[in-house]
Amino acid sequence: TGDDNGNGEAADNGNGGNGGGGAGNFPETPAWNFVFVNHVTTNPFFVPTQYGIEDASAMLGTEFQWSGSETSEISEMVDAFDTALAGGADGIAVSLVDLEAFNGPIERALSEGVPVLSYNADAQNQRLAYVGQDLYGSGYAMGQRIVELVGDGKVGLFIATPGQLNIQPRIDGALDAIRDSGADIDAQDIASGAELPDEVNAVESWYLGNQDATGMFAVDAGSTQAVGQIVEQQNARDNNLRGAGGYDLLEETVRLVSDGVLDFTIDQQPYLQGFLPVLYLYLYKLSGGVATPPETNTGLVFLDQDSAQLFLETESRFEGDSEEQKIVEPVN
Amino acid sequence: MSTDQSVDGYAIRTENIAKNFEAVVALEDVSIELQRGEVLGLIGDNGAGKSTLIKILTGFHRPDSGRIFINGEQVTPRSPSHARSLGIETVYQDLALVNELPVYMNMFLNKELRRGRLPLLNKRKMKQMAREHLDDMGVQLSSVGTEVTFLSGGQRQAIAVARAVYSDASIFLLDEPLAAMGAKESAIILNLIRDLKRKGDVSMMLIAHNYTQVVDVCDRVCLLQHGQITYNKPVGETSVQELTELVAAEYRLGNNGNASGK
Amino acid sequence: MSTDQSVDGYAIRTENIAKNFEAVVALEDVSIELQRGEVLGLIGDNGAGKSTLIKILTGFHRPDSGRIFINGEQVTPRSPSHARSLGIETVYQDLALVNELPVYMNMFLNKELRRGRLPLLNKRKMKQMAREHLDDMGVQLSSVGTEVTFLSGGQRQAIAVARAVYSDASIFLLDEPLAAMGAKESAIILNLIRDLKRKGDVSMMLIAHNYTQVVDVCDRVCLLQHGQITYNKPVGETSVQELTELVAAEYRLGNNGNASGK
Amino acid sequence: MTTTREPDSARAAPPTRALGPRVVDVIFRRREASILLVTLALFVYFSSVNSAFFSEANMRVLSHFTYPIAMIALGQVMLLVCGQLDLSAGHVFAFTPFVLLFFIEAGVPTAIGVVLAVAAASGVGLLNGLITVKIGVHPFITTLGMAFVLQGSTLIIADGRPTTPPDLGSVESEIFGRFPFVGIMWAVVLTALMYVVLTNTRWGIYTFATGGNPLGAREAGVPIDRIKIGNFMMCSALAGFAGTLEGYRISSFDPLSGGFTTMFFAISAAVIGGTALAGGSGTIIGGFLGALFIGVLRDGFTIEGISSFQLFIYLGVAIIISMVLNVWLSRLRRGAMLS
């Protein structure tokens, strides 16, 4: 599987077009190198993002690099950004998990004529555009959904790594929404651990100590799966539990949603968060900066039992559960 | 007796020192005196508690009970540094060398030479003096800059001896300082000891299993047995023969004891 | 000479052994013979290379050049286990004890007793035998189950000696086995050595700085100097006096050399 | 010296006691007594604070917190005792299930696949050992490098996402992790085994000797190279097996499981249980108890519902206080054994 997330070698065989010698009827372009700086490089959430990058790169004949920090350490990301710049990257997409830290580097990049986009997480600065979903906003929306589902009582909110910037804003948003609603909900934020086994242990152990809980929700992929598994195992719905849910489309999570164990999982089109930035950067380069990339909200989709069916019965690069390239037939 | 500041004329005097290590009674009731200017030989079986006594005098161990007088003053050394500040220098049986440090640093451990008032080491001077000391002791060694890990047994011991002997302390506690030394090197060190003694005002306690050496260089001999001093005579009144007999007698007794205990 | 399988009657014979440690020439050209049934005393200054020679014979070091014959067969021991399989047992000068293991495990290190055919240790048996060995050697020790870290110098050495001596090897290499032993314990061990010898077919190389002991128990004495054997005589033809003189002469020479080298 | 000679058999059988006190006595005499007491104290504390703590369901959770760390800790104890350590154990943990997956997909029956996968894991240990021992690279560096190599390989093989084991319903999948309490049972059995190995076989003595005095051990003819390599292999095999159990238990082979965190917890468990980092001393049972201690803390605070940021503080303070207590208890114990 040489083409899964390599440095854009897919460009060699992805040359589909014929028009101007480049992709489609574009003129022949250099093999521009677009660097993605990420805050959790090994997180499965971003597997479809990387497929999106790969596909767009193959389509356009560009190269890419996936780098950054494994543990959302900002200095490591800044170093990766600076390295990309020093290494002559032609465009950079960065998940702006810090409000200030990237201002200097981004200014420097822009002044050198290197376009910079943000994806997945944003900060208000010079970057040309943002592709993704608002982390805090999505958390806030989840909080509102929690209030709707649960009404009142004790709710556990699980977070894998407290402080980690791709998830902490979500839990902050959810807590704020719950508080703002004025509902009589006792929301506890619980650290569940960086790995799936730990997350399962932590969720189960918390539930055992809090069987009066009316809701259990999580803000990261692993904890969401863990919540689903424990709700199922403990038959929590026969107890007091009225709501459960979380984020992202891990195989097991989707099954749990479709079985009705989880009420929802939030999808934010990670594939597009990779695909679109490549496209935007390419067009920007091609147009000499005339085709300014637009702000793009990749949406906030609450996947529920019905819509989960679709995801369950298909496996695709768009969800990240298959690397196979194929046309996905709609179920209905 | 020398004319010194000590009240009672003793460099060291202990009263009823006792020391246990968990179930092992190392010292039961040891009262011993080291007179000023004297070389005292301390002999006894393996495991008799000789080294333990030394380590109590240097503050490495604390006695369980008993009193210690140094230069007439009652004081229980708190730590080896404290003992040193009281004028006590020691050659430990285990040598107290740091394998990873070069010869000269080991020789000057805890009495490093500085560059004037700077807090920096005067390595050149230390090397030079280390070399001189080794030459004086007749010990051959290719470079004083080598780490001591791989030195021969005698070379290592020479470093430890030099560390203690070439100092201006007034009391020396030497725990088997010649055990690994060659015949020649031993002779030289015994001479050094005699020289030190001759200079006066220096007292020494020497542990050795070689009674020829003890009789040769000591003024008085004490035997440590059953955690107590059971024999104490000027060297003039004893001999290698007698000392050997003494210990052998103990063996015959002890052996019987063992045999019955089996 | 004994009537054994060895072709040339030598338990060990070396030819022109040389060994350097980086800049240090430890052995230059050592040819030495240990006859079957003989106790050979090996003497020499500190750092003369005695221990190095022993370690080459046990396969701990590899010689830079030269040949080794064991029981008449040319073989360079590859490792201490290999040497042991050739019937060689050793007391190393550094004792080779593991501080963290109890006395009895140290005594049986690498010759542990098993429970019948099981791969399990027979601790009870090992403890019991360890106790017996120590009693035989007249060494007092409260429990053979204690770790060896804090034992006295002599107690430690006794364990190492027992490890080697109570075995059915045919060649014993003893590197200063009495250095830390008390007068009584030394006497007992020397007796043990005599007993072993009397049983016949056992050869020994004994390094010691105490020439009285050497003359007492050895059949022949070799002197190692300048990385070579410079003296080789039956004990009957020499004396403590002569040996001491020999070494002292070397000193006067060596000292001059040093002085001029300064 | 006046010797109060303690009969050497005193340890094994105090003569005139009933079974109950005798068991207590035997336990109390062991080095691991203090950490056991500390863990028990925590146990009692959490049970009293939250009644759900000492429920069967939570005991299962506790066992899940404990057994993977315990199993890796066993290997780390062996390695630490012989003066080595393995930073790659956590990554072997994540890697091995994917080796198993490969075999299963190739049609090998699960049971044989597990054996082969664990063998492959011990192959990683062999490599660690050879590079460390034969070439002389510091084990810290060898296994650090190996950890990275395994991390990358696992992520690539797994395509960066968890996979559901294909044979979840099978008997094997039950034995290898899914059956309740089967993980901790494996851990206990392996602890007993490794305990015997470390304390009652030659291999164990040699392991101590290799770490305590490598030079002396070599002089005494101990094959220190082989001992080190063997222990590297054991550690990797244990980690790989633990990873497999864990994968089946959570129905998910996760390329991000294990890793440095788990390795780190395992070494912590070993050290908490009384194993020195410097080599030459350590206990298997201590390693197991150390893992249990960590498990009780993590489980206990989570069940109490300590919120995420505070959790770290509670954990840290509890670790330090418990270990201070541990030191104090073991002094007390040694003092008491005198009388």
Place this chain on the structure above:
Amino acid sequence: MTTTREPDSARAAPPTRALGPRVVDVIFRRREASILLVTLALFVYFSSVNSAFFSEANMRVLSHFTYPIAMIALGQVMLLVCGQLDLSAGHVFAFTPFVLLFFIEAGVPTAIGVVLAVAAASGVGLLNGLITVKIGVHPFITTLGMAFVLQGSTLIIADGRPTTPPDLGSVESEIFGRFPFVGIMWAVVLTALMYVVLTNTRWGIYTFATGGNPLGAREAGVPIDRIKIGNFMMCSALAGFAGTLEGYRISSFDPLSGGFTTMFFAISAAVIGGTALAGGSGTIIGGFLGALFIGVLRDGFTIEGISSFQLFIYLGVAIIISMVLNVWLSRLRRGAMLS
């Protein structure tokens, strides 16, 4: 023994050579020569593969990869040499900027605030040292507990998110991290200072003695407790200062910065540079070079465009191969010094 006595001054000044070869000779004689050569070789390799590597811009990036690790490594070398280690250094790194923030918000001028914050950091070291030395808890556990406590505290103080330093424009903010290359300059100065401390002062000798033979050191009157505590304080102070520099450099005080990862890299740097984990041996310059080595690898592979999954494999393989080379080179060097 026939002694070819090497004049003891030979090391310092070979008599008849021109300056150039003499410098080479002096470098070659040092223990750190091999890791220097390996790092240089990597440097040349990356420069030849990608011309951007040896650009000023990338040298700045390389310096950013290097200096925080290097500064923490200095402290870890001191600790490792005296037989201790500090797992909390990475968390002190994250914690200290928030202490500074507190002082700045209280109206203290930045320069004084930095001094106070670093003093507070060394207070953490003092606590680590006291618990370890006076109570006898293993340093691994003390500092593990401390790490958790700091992690929780930092997250709480920071409210779980990065904060922008309030005085970004000031001269102090330039000196303490923002000015190009100022971080590495601090690291170099501190390396020089610690080098002198470790090799040319009593403190240094005592540090070696404490780690090499604690019992012997005590016998010789070395105040081993004070040495250990002092080194804990130094390590924490260095880590805290490094964290402050890093916070200013990236214009963000990040509660998740540092942590176990950074601590781990720093200890790796120390070990790569030739410091033993078991105590008694180590070099400051080696620690710096180890950090540089890690920096070159991370920067080099990133600039080559290796994506993150593969990056792990490249890193792992490069570490192992380089260190094999390192072992081989140092053997070669020792061999060559004979002739």
